[in-house]
Amino acid sequence: MNITEKILARASGKTQVSPGDVVFVNVDKVMVHDVSGPGVLAVFEKLRKKGMVIDKVWDPERVWVAEDHFVPAADKISAQNVVLLTNFTKQFGIKRHFKYGMGQYGICHTLSHEEAMVLPGEVYVGGDSHTNTTGALGAFAAGLGHTDVAYVLLNGKIWFKVPETLFFKINGKLPDHVMAKDLILKIIGDIGTDGAAYKTMQFGGTGISEMSVESRLTLTNMTTEAGAKSGIVEPDLKLREYLAARGVTKYDEVHGDTDAQYEKIYEYEGSEMEPIVAKPFSPENTAVARDLSSVELDKAYIGSCTGAKLEDLQAVAKILKGRTVKIRTEILPAAMSIFRKAMDTGLLKIFMDAGVVVGPPTCGACCGAHMGVLAKDEICISTTNRNFPGRMGHVESQTYLASPLVAAASAVTGKITDPRDLK
């Protein structure tokens, strides 16, 4: 069995599972945020009306809550939703609630790794499609709808059909001007936005062993954009060090067997990769960044669970150091812990010297909700994960998805720019 099959077998108490089997798995962790939380509570309400008594969740220790989409409160309704979440965690005794304005908080997927909320070998579900991100920690991580999350909260279990696995073997290290974002955009461009529908995308090979955990998280994060059920990377020394730095050393790793089966194996030569950009209006609509050098931009956005981890901010700082931006540019670290590290290591000074606005962690503009949305016909280059029509604001605005290096270089020139071409 491969790692995904072994995790699902273990979680369902079976010795063997195969793709296509339906398994009831015990869930280790479940997450809700300020969009799915109120949605889940609406489902609870519906069940209560039918006479079901809901006065506890299955295990408050395994539930955690993030405030990310509409904080800082975008308007009265979103403020009210945060109150709802607070009442919910109080009522059900849920202690891990990362509250805006009270120390560590941030985008849920970023907290999942920054706070080591999920451990290798675990089954993790969340009420958000990019829950896949956390699979880079060697866990099975998948997004669910509100009704399913409500079910898990009550029951601690969920049924899955064991997915087929597509294995992406990356040979050799990526060049310095190329980031994991370029690689995953390249892959999505190749297989399409439903190329991995209901499948797991597993990443391995020397290119992955060479890659930091944060880079791997960028890959798994965007498996959602290929329609994948989950994304995963097998645990290794780098992951153990990453978790140890967060005070976690005890967990039960799962590794694929030597004769693990994959539906298909794709191979990529890391050294041959180059900066890639996804044009509007789909992540699969990819082009080589250099071929888009005539595209003029209105804004650069560096944020989100995809592109505002510490490493992403470091890449941006490398470009912005001693330069100034030519277009409106925003940098929103994905969690307060990252914000602090950016401050402590001098990155914020570089950003502010370059003329950039630095803002608080939020999903805000990535999903076009608030905090800097786009006007009609505006064109943005963004380190985020989606560029569907209207994703970041007006339905006739446009978003180009790029790596932090490309986004920063483009912020400096005002046009889409390969970092190698920056003078």
Place this chain on the structure above:
Amino acid sequence: MQPFQKIKSIATPLDKVNVDTDQIVPKQFLKLIQRTGFGQYLFYDWRFEKGTPRKDFVLNDPAYKNSKILLARDNFGCGSSREHAVWALDDYGFKVIISTSFADIFYNNCFKNGILPIQVSDETLQKLFSTKSEIEVDLENQSLMVDNVPILFHIEPYRKKILLEGLDDIAMTLLHEDKIAIYEKSHKI
């Protein structure tokens, strides 16, 4: 949920690929916490311009008023996992969505809310897009009747059962979870 009945209706052709859940229900309506009444926001940015219905959008075509079937292209429901998308389709009146492929979370969400998503081949979808007559959806027999020609479709037995019997998925799984895996296994196609 109400048991899923045979449905005969004209089908609304939404000729777009990769329709994501933000097109189905734009983000500004996600903050609303009630579970009902989302139909008015369905395809909001395509359907309305400054609050007025856009004549060029198919849902505003009187020919498709009261349609219960939505025809869509590849990868329908991709993007955000928001269940509001399904709530809006249901509230608007769509009970069946037919496409060549659906995004996974959206597909799952449909069954939790009594909507039947049907996956068909390119060729079948083309046929459905080109017919002017009503389509009959018979879940019991897993068939679509189009211009007097039946077309069979596949659905997992467990999902078919919950729709046909109108079982609430949560209630159902709480009661029968051990049996579902066995049921599913014995009905594998």
